[in-house]
Amino acid sequence: MTENMKELALNVCSIIDEKLGTDIVCLDIHDMTIISDYFVIASGRNPNHVKAIYDELENKMADMGYDLIRAEGYAEGRWIVMDFSGIVVHLFYEPEREFYHLERLWDNGQNRIDYKPAE
Numbered sequence: 001m002t003e004n005m006k007e008l009a010l011n012v013c014s015i016i017d018e019k020l021g022t023d024i025v026c027l028d029i030h031d032m033t034i035i036s037d038y039f040v041i042a043s044g045r046n047p048n049h050v051k052a053i054y055d056e057l058e059n060k061m062a063d064m065g066y067d068l069i070r071a072e073g074y075a076e077g078r079w080i081v082m083d084f085s086g087i088v089v090h091l092f093y094e095p096e097r098e099f100y101h102l103e104r105l106w107d108n109g110q111n112r113i114d115y116k117p118a119e
Contacts, residue, residue: 005037005038005086005087006028006038006113008066008084008086008087009026009037009038009040009087009113010026010113010115011064012026012040012057012061012084012087012089013026013040013042013115014115015056015057015060015061016040016042016053016057016089016091017115017117018056019052019053019056019057020045020049021042021043021044021053021091022042022043022044022045022094023041023042023043023094023097024040024041024042024115024117025039025040025041025042025103025107025112025115026038026039026040026112026113026115027039027040027041027103027106027107027111027112027113028111028112028113029106029111031111032106032108032111035088036083036086036087036088037086037087038086038087038088038113039087039088039089039090039102039106040087040088040089040090041089041090041092041097041102041103042089042090042091042092043091043092043093043094043097044077044091044092044093044094045094046077046093047076047077047078047093048077049093050077050078050080050091050092050093051074051077051080053091054071054074054077054080054082054091057082057089057091058071058082061084066084066085067084067085068082068083068084069083069084069085070082070083071083077093078092078093078096079091079092079093079096079097079100080092090102
């Protein structure tokens with residue numbers, strides 16, 4: 001894991017924030033699993049908003065040279081998972097996020113990366 005990956009994860013948070021995503025959480029999970037180094041979890045107000053965040057994130061990451069390896073859930077827009085190889089992004093419609101509450105599975109109280117939304 002590199003410091004650059006952490007910076008990229010925080011940049012993902014910033015892109016989501018710019019598109020008015022809410023409750024943005026960045027978790028360092030590199031010691032917990034081999035599937036990724038970071039999880040970014042965020043919410044949208046409705047499925048269309050979640051899809052708009054996805055579209056913006058996919059475009060901006062591509063512009064920076066990061067290809068989307070795989071994505072699931074776009075058609076419904078209730079829980080979209082995006083894999084950027086080292087960073088997995090979970091975009092939720094708020095009620096879905098409350099139901100699944102991924103943070104309780106992956107946030108050990110010490111692995112949360114501080115992300116400060118723009119003011």
